[in-house]
Amino acid sequence: MNILTKRKIRNKVALSLSVFAAVIGLFWLFFILWDVFRHGMSFITMDLFTKDPVPPGFQGGGLRNAFVGQILITLVAMVIGIPFGILGGTFLSEYGRHSRLGRFISTLSDIMVSVPSIVIGTFVYAIMVKPIGHFNGWAGGVALAIIMIPVVIRTTEDMMSLVPWSLREAAFALGAPYYKVITQVVYRGAATGIFTGILLSIARVAGETAPLLFTSFNNSFFTTNLSESTPSLTVTIFQYAMGPYDDWHGMAWAAALVITVAILLVTVAGRLLIKWRYRS
Amino acid sequence: MKLKTIFFSLLLLAISPALMAGNTINGAGATFPYPVYSAWAFNYFRTTGVRVNYQSIGSGGGVRQIKNRTVDFGASDAPVKPAELKAGNLLQFPAIIGGVVPVVNVKGLSAGRLKLTGEALAEIFLGEIKKWNDPRIEALNKGLNLPDSEITVVHRSDGSGTTAIFTTYLSACSGDWSRKVGTGKSVNWPVGIGGKGNEGVANYVKRVKNSIGYVEFAYAKQSRMCYVKLKNKSGRFVEPSFESFKDAAAGARWNPDTGYYLWLVDAPGDGSWPIAGASFILLGKEKSAVNRKVVDFFEWAFKNGDETARKLIYVPLPESLKRSIRDYWKKNGID
């Protein structure tokens, strides 16, 4: 066999392997999505959203408490996480741009994005559950906010750095102070990007389970009082999927379907937005 | 602007429960009585509007949480020793009686077909009997066609009163077990995989072929699992049932002065199921206002909950014991 054919064969083999890898990747995606859809679909009923759980052995029931609890906890995370994230990102991209501390915090945020979320759960347990004396929804919200902040900080920083420096200089030339330049020029320029970052960070925290296990815990009743233990979809999925009852499994699949679809929609919306905004 | 709206609506949400406060009792602990407590709580909420939020996290957690007063009541299937009750300033009383049953997942076996003794069970959980067609199992089950496959043991991964009851039974039957492993809410298991809660063990046994585990009977019943017959102290093979649990509890001598500390395993009597146990409620002695609410719930359950319990194959407490518990409440400043 001459060397040229050998090279050609090697080329074919290597490239086919990479196509194969891509097919495997897509295969998992469709396998998982299809499975969640197949199992969950038949349990999506009106009752799922409007009724509270019933004990095993009783008929009917839904997961209204978990849906509402999940939304409340996520809202708390947003109310804390978004302002801190945007302001912190502002500092990193503007005032702290060249300072060592700014660079250091930026790197720390990058690391914190990937800190194990269950560790954040144990931390919030130590500072908010143990001293208060019982599990509570606020702690769950704080745990999610801690996960959210570095994500928002980093996207805000990146998006604001993309705004051309000349834009700021033009505003300075008109005599505007720095904070005005930031709030009226830079924010405006980076708005879509920051918004997308926020969307993606919401998608990230809405599917978190581990940090909620020891903070907001669970509750079999409907509650809007975040100072008691608060149910969430993800913890409920964990409990129901690990349980032995068929209707629990069904509910867990249905909840999984709802949360997956919601998160994927938010993610896709974020991607489209970015694409539309930064097309040029 | 948008943030402001979100903030205020959140504030509103935070305040609104104050209007309906005081209507929740938080309890946590044993997974063993979870089916019956949650059924009681469901009916209690329907009739009185009071929520009893009972989370089944395991007896170990129940005891710790009531010690730290992070819940209004704790629940444990392993009775807490009188000295420990005193140290934690706790009250303790039984609320329901049930049975722990070994469950298996072996192809071709249906519920109640397989017969085992306490010794054989201990040897399986020690990893000494490794296969289903071991002569020690076949000797007890003449005529059953047992497969030549490895046994997978499923046990609890969390601190559990069910485990305490089960290991107390194994220790009573097998010297080897009590020497090598001992008893406790969680033990150092020689073999097997761990499931979280009665739910987790039931789920794993259902999913793993040729496995054996132990769960509270309601879990076996509701998820249609294959339970086994056990040889009791009188040498008879009995099925787990309402009657055999009741027989096991019949001879019990309850003593309020020790916080009703009592094990019901390996009980005498022809019809007794050998692994029965009571599930206990723990209260913080000093929290009289909260205790009143908790006791109200159990008083309601003692009066109206027997039927629900029976349906789930739990044994309601005998009337004499209920009277004794009411006196116990009164004596400790709750009525």
Next chain:
Amino acid sequence: MSNQNVTDYKDKLFRVVTFGAALVVLVVIVGIFASLVEQSLPAIRKFGFFRFLTTPTWDPVHEVFGAASSLYGTIVTTVLAMIIAIPVSIGIAIFMTELCPNFLKGAMGTAIELLAAIPSIIYGMWGLFTLAPIMGNTVEPFLQHTIGKVPYLGSLFSGTPLGIDILTASTVLSIMIIPFMASIARDTFTLTPQVLRESAYGIGATRWEVIRNVVLPYSKGGVFGGMVIAMGRALGETMAVAFVLGNKHQIAHSLLDASATITVTLANEFTEADSNMYMASLFYLALILFVMSFLTLAAAKFILKERAKS
């Protein structure tokens, strides 16, 4: 106060507020470390550092705790997941940058992003209900009958195939990190200057040779950094493995044995621990995990930064 002063004041205020917000990250990280140390002090005092790390016992009855078995589970599942994920994700990245027709590129990118966005609990649940039976009934018996017969290597596949074991957990974990690694690898591949590629083609190189000798060497630092970040993630993943690992504190020799990772131990036992020493030991585990993943991620950042400099 003059107008100028007011503006200065506002500017300063804004600066301070944003600085405070940025400082939160630092405060939280220091806070996590400090509070975990504080909570685990009783266990640190009782078991020390090296003894805790090397003791495989996890015995709540006698209050003897050691991290070795959970640490072992964490490391084994992570390493195995990396072994599965690295070739697949590099393959995906090559496909996306070098082979994929343009009209498919966007769709493929979105698909990978979506795979990364699926919550980990969905992976875990799917692992238990769908993947575990497939592994236990088909894949694992097959492996036993093939690789299982090879001397030495075979012992990795001994035991009863249950589907609830290290192999299944690592598979789920690898599916979770593949999209993450693939998108990092793709991003670094695209950074390879087009000129380099074209000159290689110009001297008659095949596509694979261009990838092998130009693209891969050019981006190896970035890809390596990405792998380490993915590893940091895998170390700390909880829900994807909690369902299918079997929660058994042991140093397992077979991939078909149950095991426990630090994260799974925390998830299962944290709310249930009944003694102070038990609780402190769990916090100690959390501390070890935190330090481990922090160092891994910091190393990855360092590698990427060095690369950006050169």
